[in-house]
Amino acid sequence: MLDFSPSPETEALVARTRQFVEEVVIPREAEVASEPHRLESIRGELQQAAREAELFAPRVPRDHGGLGLNWRDSALVFETAGRSLLGPQALNCAAPDEGNMHLLHAVGSAAQQARYYAPLARGQVRSAFAMTEPAPGAGSDPSMLSTRAERDGDGWVINGDKWFISGADGAAFAICMARTDDGPTMFLVDADNPGFEITALTPTLDHAFPGGHCEVRFADCKVGADAVLGEIGKGYDYAQLRLGPGRLTHCMRWLGIAGRALDIAMDYVNQRESFKKRLAQHQEMQRLVAESAIEMHASRLMIWQAAWCLDRGEKALHETSMTKVFVAEAVNRVVDRALQMCGARGISEYLPLANFYREIRGFRIYDGATEVHRASIGIRLLREAAKRSDT
Template sequence: MSTQRAWEIADRVEVFVREVVIPYEQDARRDNHHVPTDEMIIEMREKARAAGVLTPHILPDGTHLSQRETATVLIRTGLSPLGPLACNTNAPDEGNMYLLGAVGSPEIKRRFLKPLREGRARSAFFMTEPAEWNGAGSDPSMMKTTARRDGGDWVINGRKAFITGVNGASIGIIMAKAEEGASMFLVDLPHPAIRVVHVPNTIDNAMPGGHSTIAIEELRVPAGQMLGEPGKGFGYAQLRLSPARLSHCMRWLGACMRAQEIATDYANRRHAFGKVLIDHEGVGFMLAENMIELKQAELTIDWCAGVLDTGDLGTVESSLAKVAVSEALMRVADRCVQVMGGTGVTDKTIVEQVFREIRAFRIYDGPTEVHKWSLAKKIRRDWKAANP
């Protein structure tokens, strides 16, 4: 279970999100993809800093909360789609902070991690590649972006796709294939050798900077900006992946808890056929099913976080959690829309947005089907080991 300090932080975060952030949901400062503008994000973060809830999962001395403690806090930031942005617990920055804190050299931590922790910078993680390029997607071993040594530098060339947050980001982590194997590099953004080719309209709009297609052409990176050692990029990606995968679960659990609150309020106020909606079994049962699945999702997150807190990579456990939580939350969000009828598909509340965001979440950090396939392979391996 979590700790007293985590509950105290979470209580402060919840008060801040409910009293300060939720009113921003009606703020019109959005870009052409209906994503909050940097001006709005900076304004919310200054208020979070003043309230003492900016980057609440990392303590002032740089210590990261345990994963179980992080869950207690990040669920509360997710009570609004804007909460993670305001509190600096959003993807991909939260996962990138975790990775840099675990692997980065003192200089990389000073130059790249510090501004992220302070909420004064945004970042992007360049791994996925275009399908038409037959590059890395769910299968990272297909990576085609290359890095070659040239004196004291590395020169990177390739294509990336669905790279979240590039527009407006000042820090990039690029994965490329060197002679030694997959490697990671830190770069300052924007950079003339990194070109945004296309920013598609997507079903979700909670994360600033879009999900861009990128061309990297003769990008020169000093050797000191390699993250860790050459050839260990896939290992570093795994180190980042399980906690980041679970953090998505945490944040969107908070969002669905809020959607349930809104749907419950609607069902207790709206009358039809002579009584309030919740007294109709079809509606009341949907909300009851949501209550059950929200609690199951919370317990699954706590269980997986406990595994990660032992130091285990938690690859299997995070796959189990990602599938179980994302699929459950999809059902929860869908029921909330259904309970609210026509109102549920409008922008009068955040329920419609939560439904869209959760649909995208089922793909982020590995589609459900890829995780099931991976788990099935483990089942096969375990059976073969037990039946030589």
């Protein structure tokens, strides 16, 4: 049975996280907006503040210096941290690092965990996940993977181009998906490897990712046998192991931005007067607020249920896929309504809504576009229905 009541300890943690975000993180947003080149240094300062506040690394196990939260409790903390674009960075629970930490902890060897996972969990380095490729390579269809890894003595040589690799600029290492004779395989590649090259920084609508979104080339990139993450040929399985929870954590964080956007809009319409009364007294404003609140409530319940499935040891591919579709679309609508409610001020830089609007749009595309998830959900349901009719 799904229990909706957080423990007193979790409630206190969420309250402390909310206070930290409001008092420490949000005041730094203006600095990043005016001096984007300082994002990395401000990120480091906020992470140190989060350590001192005992809020750092919510999902990392305690023996690695984190809080050791399960998925259900993480949903509450991640949403609260997500009220600022800098919040997940401060708590070291932002993409792509959070997903890479989950994967490394699940399938990495002891040596790989010591070399890659431990410094990542401590916030000493950043990482990247290199799977997406330019056409005609892998995008929404991972079976189109074109990057190749060939055996070279005891090691491997990787060749191929990747693009839209978030956080690659400044990352210490990347997890690279490449095709081998035995099937798709993941490799750990240090950024200082001579065969690893960032060829371009992709100009995009969003700007909040440290390290941006990069085009990366693996050119005769030589790695040792110890670079193989997990087992050879199980790359697709590991991708699902990472991407399922990864989609859900995106939902958690972006729901926080939606909540803050709605709060900003409600504050505005409660103060602004038009047609001889406050905007909040107009029925249309009440409708917009209600629709946003309803969609956020439904989003939250879907996140909690999917998190509950993960905590039970289930893969929850169906649940996380449905949640990703609904939350990505809902959050975009909530932020859009908030901007509309604030009118000209909403599209100005006096409020953070315009920035939220830019940053949130990509969520409907990355980690599986809405259309691809809908197709996958439909295929699974129709296949199950066909099986039932055959029995």
